[in-house]
Amino acid sequence: xxxxxxxxxxxxxxxxxxxxxxxxxxxxxxxxxxxxxxxxxxxxxxxxxxxxxxxxxxxxxxxxxxxxxxxxxxxxxxxxxxxxxxxxxxxxxxxxxxxxxxxxxxxxxxxxxxxxxxxxxxxxxxxxxxxxxxxxx
Ligand code: 5GP
Ligand code: ZN
Numbered sequence: 001x002x003x004x005x006x007x008x009x010x011x012x013x014x015x016x017x018x019x020x021x022x023x024x025x026x027x028x029x030x031x032x033x034x035x036x037x038x039x040x041x042x043x044x045x046x047x048x049x050x051x052x053x054x055x056x057x058x059x060x061x062x063x064x065x066x067x068x069x070x071x072x073x074x075x076x077x078x079x080x081x082x083x084x085x086x087x088x089x090x091x092x093x094x095x096x097x098x099x100x101x102x103x104x105x106x107x108x109x110x111x112x113x114x115x116x117x118x119x120x121x122x123x124x125x126x127x128x129x130x131x132x133x134x135x136x137x
Pocket of ligand 2: 006007
């Protein structure tokens with residue numbers, strides 16, 4: 001897909017700081033890192049979002065991302081790390097080629113954690129029932 005930035009990075013048409021590559025995946029430095037050592041891990045095949053990927057490809061992508069994260073942690077010692085995918089515009093996805101963010105976290109890095117919602121037990125139970133139902137189909 002020539003209009004996809006990450007496909008163009010895979011093709012080498014847009015430069016990137018590559019740190020790992022295999023036949024199906026590429027990992028490279030995020031151009032606007034949230035923290036030092038912020039890496040993006042992508043499948044070389046174009047999938048707009050995780051929901052479009054076959055289950056096996058999702059599993060392999062996360063396995064590679066976690067392996068990369070452990071090496072990032074060796075190279076850029078941190079107190080923890082986030083492995084995350086923004087899936088869909090409402091979730092903050094800006095580039096529509098699936099990517100896993102590997103973001104090192106440092107105790108005092110000032111990143112805000114997401115907020116919590118006060119919600120009744122009944123509502124939680126209701127949501128759980130809907131999700132269980134969806135899981136059965
Ligand atoms: P999203 O919000 O879609 O989850 O994250 C997209 C990420 O891609 C952002 O963190 C952004 O900094 C990064 N990004 C966008 N364009 C480029 C680019 O051309 N090169 C690199 N290396 N990263 C990019
Ligand atoms: Zn793409």
